Amino acid sequence: xxxxxxxxxxxxxxxxxxxxxxxxxxxxxxxxxxxxxxxxxxxxxxxxxxxxxxxxxxxxxxxxxxxxxxxxxxxxxxxxxxxxxxxxxxxxxxxxxxxxxxxxxxxxxxxxxxxxxxxxxxxxxxxxxxxxxxxxxxxxxxxxxxxxxxxxxxxxxxxxxxxxxxxxxxxxxxxxxxxxxxxxxxxxxxxxxxxxxxxxxxxxxxxxxxxxxxxxxxxxxxxxxxxxxxxxxxxxxxxxxxxxxxxxxxxxxxxxxxxxxxxxxxxxxxxxxxxxxxxxxxxxxxxxxxxxxxxxxxxxxxxxxxxxxxxxxxxxxxxxxxxxxxxxxxxxxxxxxxxxxxxxxxxxxxxxxxxxxxxxxxxxxxxxxxxxxxxxxxxxxxxxxxxxxxxxxxxxxxxxxxxx
Amino acid sequence: xxxxxxxxxxxxxxxxxxxxxxxxxxxxxxxxxxxxxxxxxxxxxxxxxxxxxxxxxxxxxxxxxxxxxxxxxxxxxxxxxxxxxxxxxxxxxxxxxxxxxxxxxxxxxxxxxxxxxxxxxxxxxxxxxxxxxxxxxxxxxxxxxxxxxxxxxxxxxxxxxxxxxxxxxxxxxxxxxxxxxxxxxxxxxxxxxxxxxxxxxxxxxxxxxxxxxxxxxxxxxxxxxxxxxxxxxxxxxxxxxxxxxxxxxxxxxxxxxxxxxxxxxxxxxxxxxxxxxxxxxxxxxxxxxxxxxxxxxxxxxxxxxxxxxxxxxxxxxxxxxxxxxxxxxxxxxxxxxxxxxxxxxxxxxxxxxxxxxxxxxxxxxxxxxxxxxxxxxxxxxxxxxxxxxxxxxxxxxxxxxxxx
Numbered sequence: 033x034x035x036x037x038x039x040x041x042x043x044x045x046x047x048x049x050x051x052x053x054x055x056x057x058x059x060x061x062x063x064x065x066x067x068x069x070x071x072x073x074x075x076x077x078x079x080x081x082x083x084x085x086x087x088x089x090x091x092x093x094x095x096x097x098x099x100x101x102x103x104x105x106x107x108x109x110x111x112x113x114x115x116x117x118x119x120x121x122x123x124x125x126x127x128x129x130x131x132x133x134x135x136x137x138x139x140x141x142x143x144x145x146x147x148x149x150x151x152x153x154x155x156x157x158x159x160x161x162x163x164x165x166x167x168x169x170x171x172x173x174x175x176x177x178x179x180x181x182x183x184x185x186x187x188x189x190x191x192x193x194x195x196x197x198x199x200x201x202x203x204x205x206x207x208x209x210x211x212x213x214x215x216x217x218x219x220x221x222x223x224x225x226x227x228x229x230x231x232x233x234x235x236x237x238x239x240x241x242x243x244x245x246x247x248x249x250x251x252x253x254x255x256x257x258x259x260x261x262x263x264x265x266x267x268x269x270x271x272x273x274x275x276x277x278x279x280x281x282x283x284x285x286x287x288x289x290x291x292x293x294x295x296x297x298x299x300x301x302x303x304x305x306x307x308x309x310x311x312x313x314x315x316x317x318x319x320x321x322x323x324x325x326x327x328x329x330x331x332x333x334x335x336x337x338x339x340x341x342x343x344x345x346x347x348x349x350x351x352x353x354x355x356x357x358x359x360x361x362x363x364x365x366x367x368x369x370x371x372x373x374x375x376x377x378x379x380x381x382x383x384x385x386x387x388x389x390x391x392x393x394x395x396x397x398x399x400x401x402x403x404x405x406x407x408x409x410x411x412x413x414x415x416x417x418x419x420x421x422x423x424x425x426x427x428x429x430x431x432x433x434x435x436x
Numbered sequence: 437x438x439x440x441x442x443x444x445x446x447x448x449x450x451x452x453x454x455x456x457x458x459x460x461x462x463x464x465x466x467x468x469x470x471x472x473x474x475x476x477x478x479x480x481x482x483x484x485x486x487x488x489x490x491x492x493x494x495x496x497x498x499x500x501x502x503x504x505x506x507x508x509x510x511x512x513x514x515x516x517x518x519x520x521x522x523x524x525x526x527x528x529x530x531x532x533x534x535x536x537x538x539x540x541x542x543x544x545x546x547x548x549x550x551x552x553x554x555x556x557x558x559x560x561x562x563x564x565x566x567x568x569x570x571x572x573x574x575x576x577x578x579x580x581x582x583x584x585x586x587x588x589x590x591x592x593x594x595x596x597x598x599x600x601x602x603x604x605x606x607x608x609x610x611x612x613x614x615x616x617x618x619x620x621x622x623x624x625x626x627x628x629x630x631x632x633x634x635x636x637x638x639x640x641x642x643x644x645x646x647x648x649x650x651x652x653x654x655x656x657x658x659x660x661x662x663x664x665x666x667x668x669x670x671x672x673x674x675x676x677x678x679x680x681x682x683x684x685x686x687x688x689x690x691x692x693x694x695x696x697x698x699x700x701x702x703x704x705x706x707x708x709x710x711x712x713x714x715x716x717x718x719x720x721x722x723x724x725x726x727x728x729x730x731x732x733x734x735x736x737x738x739x740x741x742x743x744x745x746x747x748x749x750x751x752x753x754x755x756x757x758x759x760x761x762x763x764x765x766x767x768x769x770x771x772x773x774x775x776x777x778x779x780x781x782x783x784x785x786x787x788x789x790x791x792x793x794x795x796x797x798x799x800x801x802x803x804x805x806x807x808x809x810x811x812x813x814x815x816x817x818x819x820x821x822x823x824x825x826x827x828x829x830x831x832x833x834x835x836x837x838x839x840x
Contacts, residue, residue, distance in 0.1 A: 085763075088763045088765075088767075088768070088769040088770075088771070089762055089763030089769060089774070118756075121756060121784070121787065121788065123788035155756060156756025156757070156759055156760060157755060157756035157759060158756075159789075261742045261743065263742060263760060263761070263764065337667050338667060338742070338827075338831070342831070342832050342836040345836040346835070351561060352524070352525060352559060352561035353667075355493045355560055355561060355670065358493055359489075359491030359493030360491055360492075365492040367493045367494075367525060383527045384525065384527035384529070384561075385562070385563075423742075427742070427746070428746050428749065428827065428829045432750030432752070432828070433750055
């Protein structure tokens with residue numbers, strides 16, 4: 033069943049990105065009857081940037097990507113992703129699987145192993161049957177073709193209820209540059225440096241020394257501002273691949289940065305909209321905090337509070353629980369300066385219920401699919417917004433009744 | 437419906453504590469048809485110690501108690517607690533309510549206002565109708581009597597499904613000393629310095645300078661080691677009242693400390709056993725951590741993970757989620773040294789699934805009402821144990837369908 037919060041228009045009509053070829057296949061790693069592996073081959077002048085989970089128990093593919101990143105300024109590259117098995121907590125067998133896959137991709141795509149980046153997403157702690165993947169590589173490389181992001185987005189899904197894609201075309205120096213990306217993620221979403229899997233492709237030209245910090249900045253304002261359940265994945269990976277085929281250098285270009293941020297934010301919101309069991313898409317903005325970092329901390333404490341999330345599921349304007357979450361966040365707060373709004377409804381003003389507060393108005397607002405919570409701490413100029421979803425019985429069903 | 441994890445024997449047969457008189461009343465603060473206020477009057481030589489929530493948005497009664505604590509070495513004292521309304525985030529009106537209640541208790545019980553400690557637990561952000569309480573004080577003071585901890589435990593309940601009490605009698609210098617306490621708590625349980633409400637009475641003699649640090653130590657090993665939902669209350673209060681009537685000084689006595697810890701641990705476990713929607717009582721022990729603080733951090737990350745808690749609810753030995761929680765905890769960990777046990781079942785050994793692991797054996801273990809998870813990090817000598825419960829649909833029902 034597709035999430036009720038899925039984008040109304042379905043998967044966007046993503047154009048091909050010059051220099052990117054894609055293929056998918058049904059390898060039967062864990063799922064059957066659906067594609068579960070995607071392969072991307074990238075043009076000879078491609079720059080790769082990436083941000084990854086900071087989990088202390090991160091997966092073998094993440095460790096391998098981190099070791100390879102930045103190793104070569106630019107060159108041909110390939111990405112291979114499987115769903116169904118995370119190849120995490122699999123010891124030396126996990127590293128062996130990554131090596132076997134990289135060797136097979138190198139042979140099939142004529143790309144050096146040092147430029148092959150893999151990811152695995154799914155169950156943690158089970159050995160990856162990598163021969164199911166390597167045995168399909170000849171078939172996949174034979175079907176590599178431009179376009180195909182929709183199929184790629186479907187191949188990397190786990191508990192996702194819809195494939196996620198986004199794109200922007202931006203003009204730089206009179207040349208149109210395309211940025212298109214896909215993402216997967218639904219549970220175990222609490223960003224720490226990066227979150228879930230996302231691959232963004234562009235035909236822009238940009239060196240690693242410019243692209244990597246750009247991704248860091250943009251990621252901090254997008255994927256690092258979402259949470260579904262406060263649980264950080266062992267496989268979080270966001271990579272941006274710039275093929276350079278459009279022939280225009282975008283280093284330092286503001287329009288490019290804005291377009292890239294728009295694509296990442298679109299994908300990040302789609303992940304939250306597919307949060308396991310979600311029925312409400314919730315934006316939480318904290319203003320007047322001691323600084324931006326404190327604002328982010330308070331916003332995340334609200335976003336991750338089970339009591340706040342269940343109140344939203346119950347369409348209850350229970351602002352007392354917002355107060356509780358502010359209090360426990362560790363961020364600086366003064367009870368008597370806090371104001372809280374649900375959308376335009378001022379519920380609490382400087383430490384107590386607003387004089388104009390009408391519970392019926394607030395309750396009516398909570399019936400919306402999209403809820404905005406705005407907290408003014410009244411002590412500084414820091415601000416931050418994070419996005420999350422509500423916590424429903426369906427989340428429990430998904431995670432208690434099935435192994436994911 | 438009483439929690440399926442409630443102590444089998446029901447409320448213990450708690451003896452009266454010399455120097456303690458109790459009364460309860462139906463004041464109709466929020467609930468009707470049940471006692472919702474308790475009053476305790478303590479003998480003239482009583483020492484009071486307390487630990488409180490560190491929430492930045494703590495309630496007016498907590499702020500008042502913190503200001504009063506330690507103000508007098510010993511003397512008569514009184515405690516008044518209401519359920520149904522937390523008197524938190526109620527601005528200057530909240531402080532006014534505390535003052536009004538303290539003045540009324542002082543008049544009714546002949547105890548100085550500086551020695552009156554109040555607490556309120558229930559809905560946050562609504563004005564406390566304190567006149568409903570003060571108007572009952574003459575009636576309450578007239579019915580003060582020894583014993584009565586069972587009624588007191590019932591009067592302070594909110595979403596609790598059973599009253600919580602515990603006691604120990606310990607001999608110090610040949611004299612029997614009684615320690616008896618009550619607690620309330622079910623949701624919004626994530627200790628930070630103290631948690632929920634608990635009042636422990638003893639007829640032992642002990643000065644404030646010895647009792648306060650003793651409570652701090654014992655609290656750190658008991659109430660600060662439980663979590664239901666990671667949400668820290670604005671009203672957390674634990675107080676120990678030593679009336680001195682037994683005439684034996686217990687400062688520095690190890691048997692007394694052990695008995696006090698046993699009472700607090702018993703009460704803390706009862707709070708977890710009454711965790712909203714709980715069907716499993718879970719002990720999480722982390723060993724071989726860098727130090728005790730790191731062990732506590734890792735154990736709490738596991739205990740608070742929604743994915744771990746839902747897996748336990750589903751009786752799924754999903755140790756991959758334990759690995760995830762270790763990874764995100766911020767504690768030092770090395771993936772390839774981690775071992776995990778469910779009870780006696782070794783599931784993962786030094787970074788990967790155990791050679792002897794049999795899923796059916798682990799799945800059978802998960803059907804128990806009480807689950808022990810033991811994690812060996814393999815990097816140091818620190819250890820800690822925390823207790824929690826599972827996360828079920830019933831938690832969502834309780835918190836999404838009703839305002840608590």
